[in-house]
Amino acid sequence: MSALVDVRAASKVFRQPATLVERIGSAFGVCELPRPVHAVDDVSLEIRNGEVLGLVGESGCGKSTLGRMIAGILPPSAGSALFDGMPLLAGAGRPVKSTTRVQMIFQDPFASLDPRMRVGDIIAEGPVAHGLVSKSASAADVSRWLSTVGLDPQVADRYPHQFSGGQRQRIAIARALAMRPDMLVCDEPVASLDVSIQAQIVNLFLKLRRDLGLTMLFISHDLGVVRHVSDRIAIMYLGRIVEIGTARSVFERPRHPYTRALLDSVPRLRIDDRVEVDFRPIRGELPSPLDPPAGCHFHMRCPHANEACAVQRPTLLHVEGREVACLRATELDLSGEAPP
Amino acid sequence: MTALLEVRDLATHFATRTGVVRAVDGVTLSLAPGEIIGLVGESGSGKSVTGFSILGLVDPPGRIVRGSVRFEGRELVGLPHGELRSLRGRRIAMVFQDPSATLNPVLTILDQMRLALEAHERIGKAAARARAAEILTRVGIPDAGRRLDSYPHQLSGGMRQRVAIAIALLNRPALVVCDEPTTALDVSIQAQILAEMKSLARESGTALIWISHDLSTVSALASRILVMYAGRVVEEGTVGDVLSAPRHPYTRGLLDSLPSLATPGQDLRQIPGAMPSLSDPPPGCAFAPRCAHAVDACTAMPDLVGAGGRGVRCHRPLGDAP
Ligand SMILES: Nc1ncnc2c1ncn2[C@@H]1O[C@H](COP(=O)(O)OP(=O)(O)OP(=O)(O)O)[C@@H](O)[C@H]1O
Ligand SMILES: Nc1ncnc2c1ncn2[C@@H]1O[C@H](COP(=O)(O)OP(=O)(O)OP(=O)(O)O)[C@@H](O)[C@H]1O
Ligand code: SF4
Numbered sequence: 219m220s221a222l223v224d225v226r227a228a229s230k231v232f233r234q235p236a237t238l239v240e241r242i243g244s245a246f247g248v249c250e251l252p253r254p255v256h257a258v259d260d261v262s263l264e265i266r267n268g269e270v271l272g273l274v275g276e277s278g279c280g281k282s283t284l285g286r287m288i289a290g291i292l293p294p295s296a297g298s299a300l301f302d303g304m305p306l307l308a309g310a311g312r313p314v315k316s317t318t319r320v321q322m323i324f325q326d327p328f329a330s331l332d333p334r335m336r337v338g339d340i341i342a343e344g345p346v347a348h349g350l351v352s353k354s355a356s357a358a359d360v361s362r363w364l365s366t367v368g369l370d371p372q373v374a375d376r377y378p379h380q381f382s383g384g385q386r387q388r389i390a391i392a393r394a395l396a397m398r399p400d401m402l403v404c405d406e407p408v409a410s411l412d413v414s415i416q417a418q419i420v421n422l423f424l425k426l427r428r429d430l431g432l433t434m435l436f437i438s439h440d441l442g443v444v445r446h447v448s449d450r451i452a453i454m455y456l457g458r459i460v461e462i463g464t465a466r467s468v469f470e471r472p473r474h475p476y477t478r479a480l481l482d483s484v485p486r487l488r489i490d491d492r493v494e495v496d497f498r499p500i501r502g503e504l505p506s507p508l509d510p511p512a513g514c515h516f517h518m519r520c521p522h523a524n525e526a527c528a529v530q531r532p533t534l535l536h537v538e539g540r541e542v543a544c545l546r547a548t549e550l551d552l553s554g555e556a557p558p
Numbered sequence: 559m560t561a562l563l564e565v566r567d568l569a570t571h572f573a574t575r576t577g578v579v580r581a582v583d584g585v586t587l588s589l590a591p592g593e594i595i596g597l598v599g600e601s602g603s604g605k606s607v608t609g610f611s612i613l614g615l616v617d618p619p620g621r622i623v624r625g626s627v628r629f630e631g632r633e634l635v636g637l638p639h640g641e642l643r644s645l646r647g648r649r650i651a652m653v654f655q656d657p658s659a660t661l662n663p664v665l666t667i668l669d670q671m672r673l674a675l676e677a678h679e680r681i682g683k684a685a686a687r688a689r690a691a692e693i694l695t696r697v698g699i700p701d702a703g704r705r706l707d708s709y710p711h712q713l714s715g716g717m718r719q720r721v722a723i724a725i726a727l728l729n730r731p732a733l734v735v736c737d738e739p740t741t742a743l744d745v746s747i748q749a750q751i752l753a754e755m756k757s758l759a760r761e762s763g764t765a766l767i768w769i770s771h772d773l774s775t776v777s778a779l780a781s782r783i784l785v786m787y788a789g790r791v792v793e794e795g796t797v798g799d800v801l802s803a804p805r806h807p808y809t810r811g812l813l814d815s816l817p818s819l820a821t822p823g824q825d826l827r828q829i830p831g832a833m834p835s836l837s838d839p840p841p842g843c844a845f846a847p848r849c850a851h852a853v854d855a856c857t858a859m860p861d862l863v864g865a866g867g868r869g870v871r872c873h874r875p876l877g878d879a880p
């Protein structure tokens with residue numbers, strides 16, 4: 219399989235301009251200048267044609283930022299991303315949004331739908347503008363996509379605020395699919411759906427992939443769903459990819475201590491005669507991207523950290539058929555701990 | 559214990575061009591101080607509208623057409639807007655499913671939190687900053703002190719959600735309606751929020767309505783659970799009873815769709831069909847068109863029957879002798 223998306227050493231730093239008060243204040247040492255946020259820090263990865271790459275990691279680690287760069291709607295501060303061999307966005311420049319072949323389903327279905335437009339127009343706008351469907355055929359096209367995501371085609375003339383959260387999420391999915399993309403960046407696409415609708419949407423994604431060979435970047439914090447849909451998984455921690463490999467190898471034989479901790483943290487909901495659930499949070503806090511630690515970003519929470527981990531930045535290395543960024547990856551045995 | 563909140567036969571309808579949408583159609587529930595109930599159910603079944611109705615936040619063309627909402631002994635349906643507004647944020651708060659409904663895009667996080675505090679008490683700038691930072695830390699925002707000066711768009715999706723939770727908790731209200739409050743959060747942060755909610759319920763006696771499709775958080779937090787379908791409660795009971803011995807076929811279908819039960823790459827079990835349109839529901843049980851157990855009798859509306867807080871709205875509940 220060839221790479222459809224090729225991200226090379228991409229970084230994103232958000233800088234906030236200082237206000238006059240802050241600039242004067244900092245000159246006198248009475249306040250600080252706003253700090254840059256290192257949202258994505260030197261990430262390289264490939265997404266192959268027709269595959270689903272899952273992207274997981276804790277809240278704030280940079281998943282949406284990376285997703286937006288791959289969708290070509292956010293320029294990286296450094297590095298580049300190629301889509302089918304063409305620059306999707308060039309370093310530090312404006313995004314080259316030349317292609318409709320990549321579509322994004324945004325994390326916030328409320329903010330991403332224009333409140334003044336009817337749902338039918340929201341879905342039809344893109345395909346008609348790009349000549350994918352004729353104006354006369356667009357109503358039928360809208361009906362088709364609405365039923366595909368499990369909504370009644372009759373709702374096409376309603377406005378977004380007339381829908382529930384999960385219904386809006388599905389409208390956003392229909393809008394993206396109507397563009398007949400080759401690739402979808404899905405940012406938490408099923409987070410606000412109840413499990414039965416979630417199953418319906420996940421099955422739809424699996425079907426599109428089987429039938430149309432749709433390539434996907436699937437961002438989610440729900441490890442159950444990610445494992446279910448992904449061929450490969452990338453684990454992100456504070457702006458960096460720490461482990462990437464096939465879903466099977468990463469889930470069954472994780473080689474990064476953070477992946478191990480993440481898998482162990484999945485709440486186990488047991489429903490038999492009684493209902494039991496235990497949450498096993500990862501100890502310690504996610505460090506701040508305003509002030510990232512030196513060395514391995516995970517070292518403050520890592521049960522296996524040694525002195526080198528606090529100073530030396532691990533790079534991604536091939537270990538056991540996947541890539542891992544851990545200084546101790548080859549020597550650690552993480553298999554002994556409880557499987558999820 | 560006397561009830562803090564008593565909702566009786568609540569019905570909220572929206573008049574639209576294509577007919578009346580019966581978003582909530584006869585919901586009854588009650589809540590004691592410090593009690594946590596989970597509200598689950600199909601997307602579009604009326605969970606959020608139930609929450610809005612309790613807080614008096616239904617905008618036209620929506621209207622509470624029937625029923626009552628008694629809170630601390632006072633009837634809220636029909637209460638003048640001013641009085642409702644002074645209750646909101648102080649005694650009752652809501653964490654909206656859509657964090658942007660709470661967060662003003664042009665104000666920093668600190669300014670929004672200060673406004674929320676000042677609306678109900680006199681508080682100095684430095685004290686407000688300290689309170690805001692403290693509560694953000696408690697909901698798991700790293701480096702909270704520095705994040706206070708950020709604008710909402712500068713935060714990640716999950717951070718915005720936590721800020722919305724923090725604002726709802728600021729004034730330690732007696733009742734908080736949390737609408738899908740942890741959908742964008744990873745497990746470690748979820749665990750922290752759950753612990754925070756539990757201690758709030760225990761220490762301040764805050765009661766919670768926890769609307770969520772995530773059965774893990776509901777099970778970890780709530781004592782009772784209500785399952786909604788097409789504007790009505792179709793099953794209720796303790797979390798243990800409802801999840802381990804569901805009696806409504808919809809609840810059963812919901813549990814069968816959990817991804818943990820499936821093999822990776824294979825289709826998940828889903829309930830066939832879709833929820834009927836709420837402006838033109840079939841007569842009788844709204845789940846009947848999708849139900850494998852439906853019989854002729856199901857074309858008549860079943861009542862919610864049961865005792866001791868365990869109820870089911872079904873003519874042929876599971877677990878009954880045939
Ligand atoms: N426009 C922006 N300006 C400043 N900082 C930003 C901006 N967008 C994102 N950030 C910061 O970048 C970091 C990564 O954010 P991002 O939204 O990519 O996280 P995420 O992994 O998607 O988290 P979540 O799971 O909560 O959605 C966060 O610290 C966030 O505050
Ligand atoms: N302003 C409105 N006008 C017309 N119909 C509306 C309006 N607001 C909500 N509805 C309808 O009322 C029903 C209940 O909506 P509600 O938001 O309560 O669902 P929900 O159970 O919270 O679903 P979700 O899990 O998807 O958030 C939905 O079918 C929705 O389409
Ligand atoms: S590099 Fe060191 S601190 Fe980082 S994960 Fe590996 S062992 Fe832990």
Ligand SMILES: [Mg+2]
Nearest residue numbers: 282325714715
């Ligand atoms: Mg995000």
Ligand SMILES: [Mg+2]
Nearest residue numbers: 382383606655
């Ligand atoms: Mg809702």
